[in-house]
Amino acid sequence: MIEEDDTKTTFIKLIGSKEEIVQVNSIDLLLGMCFKDEQKREVFVRKGGIQELVSVLSDPNLLSSSKSKETALRAIDNLCFRSPGCLNALMSCKFLDPLMYLLSNGSSPFKNQPWRLRLGSVAYQKRLRDNGRHWLYA
Numbered sequence: 001m002i003e004e005d006d007t008k009t010t011f012i013k014l015i016g017s018k019e020e021i022v023q024v025n026s027i028d029l030l031l032g033m034c035f036k037d038e039q040k041r042e043v044f045v046r047k048g049g050i051q052e053l054v055s056v057l058s059d060p061n062l063l064s065s066s067k068s069k070e071t072a073l074r075a076i077d078n079l080c081f082r083s084p085g086c087l088n089a090l091m092s093c094k095f096l097d098p099l100m101y102l103l104s105n106g107s108s109p110f111k112n113q114p115w116r117l118r119l120g121s122v123a124y125q126k127r128l129r130d131n132g133r134h135w136l137y138a
Contacts, residue, residue: 008033008040008047015052015072023056023068031075041079045089050080054090058098069102 011033014026030049034040044050056064056072064072076095080086 008043008049012044012047012049012052015049015056020065020068023064024071027053027056027068027071027075031078034079038083041083041086044079045086050076050086050089051093054093054095054098057095057102073099073102 008030011026011030014022015030017023017026030044034044034049053072053076056068076090080090
């Protein structure tokens with residue numbers, strides 16, 4: 001298990017690479033490792049994986065390509081909406097700011113993705129929470 005945790009840590013660090021292919025492949029490998037296993041997702045969260053995915057969307061210093069951003073959003077969709085712990089970690093990373101920017105100002109691939117409705121509903125639920133109700137139970 002320790003070797004596997006080290007592997008995840010390495011791939012999480014590679015998400016911050018300047019090379020698109022390294023970013024995309026690292027995200028895809030992590031998604032494959034963590035998709036069906038709650039414990040592996042928890043390790044992913046603990047090691048800073050969600051923060052790295054959000055940074056692909058929001059960090060201007062990374063200069064992430066559209067493909068990297070699309071892959072990061074797909075990973076966020078598949079990993080974070082399955083567990084309240086992952087959702088809470090996602091919200092604590094200030095995910096909604098880059099999401100709303102991409103949906104309103106991004107290129108057409110971001111505007112036409114099927115997950116747009118799902119992610120948009122998170123923004124709506126967050127607004128409900130900000131008005132005094134917790135968004136998970138709204």
